[in-house]
Amino acid sequence: MSVELSGWGRYPVAATDLLQPASAQAAAAMVAGRTGAIARGNGRAYGDAAIGEETTVSLLGLGRMRAFDPATGWLTVEAGVTLAEIVAAFLPRGFFPAVVPGTQFVTVGGMIAADVHGKNHHRDGGFGDHVAALDLMLPDGTRLSCSREQNAELFHATIGGMGLTGYILAATIRLIPVETGWIRQRTLVAETVADTVRLLDAAQDATYSVAWIDGLARGAALGRSLVYLGEHATRAALGGAQVPYRFGPAAKAGPGVPFDLPALTLNRLSVAAFNEAYFRLGAAKAGPERLVGWRPYFFPLDGVADWNRIYGRNGFVQYQFVLPAARSADLLPDLLDRIAQRGSASFLAVLKRLGRGGGLLSFPFEGHTLALDMKMEPGLLAFLAECDRLVAAAGGRLYLAKDARQTRSTFEAGYPGLARFRDIRRRYGLEGRLASRLSRRIGL
Ligand SMILES: Cc1cc2nc3c(=O)[nH]c(=O)nc-3n(C[C@H](O)[C@H](O)[C@H](O)COP(=O)(O)OP(=O)(O)OC[C@H]3O[C@@H](n4cnc5c(N)ncnc54)[C@H](O)[C@@H]3O)c2cc1C
Numbered sequence: 001m002s003v004e005l006s007g008w009g010r011y012p013v014a015a016t017d018l019l020q021p022a023s024a025q026a027a028a029a030m031v032a033g034r035t036g037a038i039a040r041g042n043g044r045a046y047g048d049a050a051i052g053e054e055t056t057v058s059l060l061g062l063g064r065m066r067a068f069d070p071a072t073g074w075l076t077v078e079a080g081v082t083l084a085e086i087v088a089a090f091l092p093r094g095f096f097p098a099v100v101p102g103t104q105f106v107t108v109g110g111m112i113a114a115d116v117h118g119k120n121h122h123r124d125g126g127f128g129d130h131v132a133a134l135d136l137m138l139p140d141g142t143r144l145s146c147s148r149e150q151n152a153e154l155f156h157a158t159i160g161g162m163g164l165t166g167y168i169l170a171a172t173i174r175l176i177p178v179e180t181g182w183i184r185q186r187t188l189v190a191e192t193v194a195d196t197v198r199l200l201d202a203a204q205d206a207t208y209s210v211a212w213i214d215g216l217a218r219g220a221a222l223g224r225s226l227v228y229l230g231e232h233a234t235r236a237a238l239g240g241a242q243v244p245y246r247f248g249p250a251a252k253a254g255p256g257v258p259f260d261l262p263a264l265t266l267n268r269l270s271v272a273a274f275n276e277a278y279f280r281l282g283a284a285k286a287g288p289e290r291l292v293g294w295r296p297y298f299f300p301l302d303g304v305a306d307w308n309r310i311y312g313r314n315g316f317v318q319y320q321f322v323l324p325a326a327r328s329a330d331l332l333p334d335l336l337d338r339i340a341q342r343g344s345a346s347f348l349a350v351l352k353r354l355g356r357g358g359g360l361l362s363f364p365f366e367g368h369t370l371a372l373d374m375k376m377e378p379g380l381l382a383f384l385a386e387c388d389r390l391v392a393a394a395g396g397r398l399y400l401a402k403d404a405r406q407t408r409s410t411f412e413a414g415y416p417g418l419a420r421f422r423d424i425r426r427r428y429g430l431e432g433r434l435a436s437r438l439s440r441r442i443g444l
Contacts, residue, residue: 001017001018002015002016002017002018003015003016003017003018005018005040005043005050005051005056006043006048006051006315007043007044007045007046007047007048007049007050007051007404008043008044008045008046008308009046009047009308009315009316009317009318009376009404010308010309010311010313010314010315010316011047011314011315011316011317011376011404012047012048012404012437014048014051014437016051016052016053016054016055016056017052017054017055017056018055018056018058019031019037019055019056019057019058020058020060020061021057021058021059021061021062022061023061023062024062024078024135024137024143024169024170026061027057027059027062027137027167027169028137028141028143029141030057031055031057031137031139031141031167032140032141034054034055034139034433035054035432035433035435036052036053036054036055036432036433036435037052037053037054037055037056037057037139037433037434037435038050038051038052038053038055038056038057038163038164038434038435038436038439039057039059039079039109039113039163039167039168040052040056040057040058040059040060040163041059041060041079041080041106041107041108041109041110041113042060042082042105042106042107042110044103044105044106044110045110045114045401045402046317046318046401046402046403046404047317047402047403047404047405047438048404048436048437048438048441049114049162049163049400049401049403049436049437049438050110050163050436051436051437051438052435052436052437053435053436053437053439053440054435057167059079059080059107059109059167059168059169060080060107061080062078062079062080062081062109062169062170063078063080063081063085064077064078064081065077065078065081065085065086065089066078066170068090068175070093070095073095073098073174073175073176073177074132074172074173074174074175075090075095075172075173075174075175076170076171076172077108077170077171077173078108078169078170079107079108079109079112079167079168079169079170079171080107080108080109081107081108082104082105082106082107082108083097083100083101083103083104083105083106083107083108083111084104084105086108086175087104087294090175091178091181091247091248091294092247094177094178094179095175095176095177095178096175096176096178096181096232096294097130097173097174097175097176098124098127098129098130098173098174098175098176099111099116099117099118099120099121099124099125099126099127099129099130100116100118100298100299101116101117101118101127102118102298102299102300102301102350103299103301103302104298104299104302105302108168108171108173109163109167109168109171111127112127112128112131112134112158112159112168112171113158113160113161113162113163113168114127114160114162114363114400114401115127115128115159115160115358115359115362115363115364116401117352117354117363117364117369118208118298119208119209119210119228119230119298119352120207120208120209121352121353121354121355121364122204122209122352122353122354122355123204123205123206123207123355124207124355125355125356125358125364126159126160126357126358126362126364127173128159128160128358128359128362129358130173130174131159131171131172131173131174132147132172132173132174133145133146133147133150133171133172134146134147134155134158134168134169134170134171134172135168135169135170135171136151136154136158136165136166136167136168136169137166137167137169138166138428138429138430139166139167139429139430139433139434140429140433143169144166146158153420153424154166154424154428156359156360157359157360157361157420157421157424157425158359159358159359159360159362160358160359160360160361160362160363161359161360161361161421162361162400162401162436162438162439163434163436164421164425164430164434164435164436164439164444165424165425165428165430165434166428166430166434178232179232179233179234179235179246180232180233180234180235180237180238180242180246180247180248181245181246181247181248181293181294182232182233182237182238182242182248182291182292182293182294183208183230183231183232183233183291183292183293183294183297184230184231184232184233184237184289184290184291185228185229185230185289185290185291185292185297186228186229186230186287186288186289186290187226187227187228187229187282187283187285187286187287187290188226188227188228188229188286189224189225189226189227189282189283189286190211190223190224190225190226190227191220191221191224192220192221192222192223192224193213193222193223193224193225193332193333193336194223194329194333195223195224195225196211196213196223196224196225196227196351197328197329197332197351197368199211199227200227200351200352200353200368201325201353203227203229203353204353206229206230206231207230207231207232208228208229208230208231208297209227209228209229209230209352209353210227210228210350210351210352211225211226211227211228211350211351211352212225212226212228212278212282212349212350213225213336213349213350213351213370214275214276214278214279214349215275215336215339215340215344215346215349215372216271216272216275216340216343216346217275217279217340218337218340218341222333222336222337222340223332223333223336224279225351226279226282226283226286230292230297233291237291238291239291242291245293247294248293248294248295249293251295271346311373311375311376312375314375314376314377315376316373316374316375316376317373317374317376317380317384317402317404317405318371318372318373318374318402319370319371319372319373319374319384319387319398319402320363320369320370320371320372320398320399320402321369321370321387321391321396321397321398321399322354322363322364322365322367322368322369322396322397322399323367323368323369323391323394323395323396324365324366324367324394324395324396325353325366325367325368327367327394327395327396328367328368330394331390331391331394331396332351332368332370334390335370335387335390335391336349336370338383338386338387339372339387342383344372344374344375344380344383346372346373346374349370349371349372350370350371350372351368351369351370352368352369352371353367353368354366354367354368354369359417360417360418360420360421360424361400361415361417361418361421363397363399363400363401365397367396369399371399371402381405384405385405385407388406388407388410389410391410391414392409392410392413392414396414397411397413397414397415398410398411398414400438400442403438403442406441406442407441407442408441408442408443411442411443412442412443418444421444422444425444
């Protein structure tokens with residue numbers, strides 16, 4: 001069946017054959033003889049990573065949980081199981097995934113393929129660091145067990161490999177014990193970008209840390225932010241109001257965005273007003289610790305259904321880069337100033353400190369990562385290409401799971417593990433067989 005598909009940013013949209021196997025056996029039969037195919041999870045990558053050059057293979061049908069060992073926290077699940085399903089099943093039993101991204105509507109396959117990072121990357125690494133083993137299917141139907149001991153090079157290439165090493169059918173991942181579903185959150189106020197970086201760097205011992213930056217503030221307030229630090233709350237830390245809801249209050253259906261908002265709704269003034277109000281409200285709560293439920297803490301945007309429609313019919317791109325720690329202080333002010341000057345509407349500018357990298361093509365390395373949404377409009381692509389050059393010249397790189405537009409040269413400059421990755425693809429006969437719109441665009 002041929003369909004038009006996009007990622008979460010709704011840009012670009014491309015035609016592809018869509019296969020939807022209900023089991024690993026069906027997947028093997030369907031992909032046999034196909035070229036230009038790629039796996040797809042829940043479509044939460046922003047750009048074109050999960051759109052096959054010719055064929056897209058949705059693995060959402062592989063949705064069974066197979067085994068759990070409460071003594072170690074290792075959980076074995078099929079790749080189409082979502083993070084939301086894991087949290088719903090295991091948080092009430094006192095376990096939470098060791099690493100989570102900013103939405104729970106992602107699959108285990110998608111989290112491994114992008115080696116997603118959470119607010120604890122500086123301490124605990126990426127999702128891939130908490131994968132013990134995976135079951136990988138090559139495009140000819142061969143199934144391989146991969147781990148740090150078995151088929152190790154394929155294992156390291158698959159973590160962060162954006163689906164380009166094979167179809168992840170199942171994986172064993174780590175859950176950590178937690179006593180409650182609450183987080184003890186402390187908010188710090190940073191008046192400038194230098195303060196923001198300093199506060200994040202000083203918080204390396206905090207389990208979770210992240211800064212929300214006012215991407216439109218300029219001059220003396222450039223890069224002002226609210227820095228959020230978090231720790232899992234113990235049972236004893238709960239106050240009277242939380243005790244009956246040890247694992248967090250039941251989810252309320254959040255408001256949705258029922259149709260594409262007209263492009264005029266989001267403009268510099270409306271976003272500046274939102275950012276100002278958000279900053280003031282947050283700053284007023286700075287100081288003492290507060291208890292925050294796991295949903296608003298980890299997945300704040302999941303409360304607004306289909307929020308990607310807020311940017312209108314043309315969609316948006318998310319721009320996320322990482323800079324080496326030693327270069328951030330020079331370059332972040334320049335990049336933030338360019339972004340603020342352009343006045344691109346962005347509710348979300350998030351700065352995180354990242355730790356050591358994982359797989360061959362994993363995005364994170366020791367440094368600072370900035371992520372922000374930008375509405376697709378004339379001039380945006382040229383503006384971002386200029387930012388790409390600055391990021392690449394400083395030894396930084398762009399996140400493939402968020403990317404919809406970088407060129408081959410920026411990509412090649414940023415990923416030194418590429419030569420080994422290409423070599424592995426060649427040796428396993430994957431070139432041409434596995435290809436996405438992303439891989440074709442960046443020459444993989
Ligand atoms: C609101 C929001 C917040 C986010 N926050 C973060 C964040 O904090 N940190 C972060 O790192 N990311 C974040 N992301 C990005 C998201 O975590 C990744 O894009 C993730 O890969 C999406 O998973 P998915 O199941 O939707 O995969 P898809 O988008 O469907 O696919 C993503 C990639 O994984 C590959 N893939 C999917 N399933 C398989 C499989 N079974 N076998 C092989 N390859 C497969 C695809 O080929 C593709 O290359 C966020 C995304 C959103 C929408």
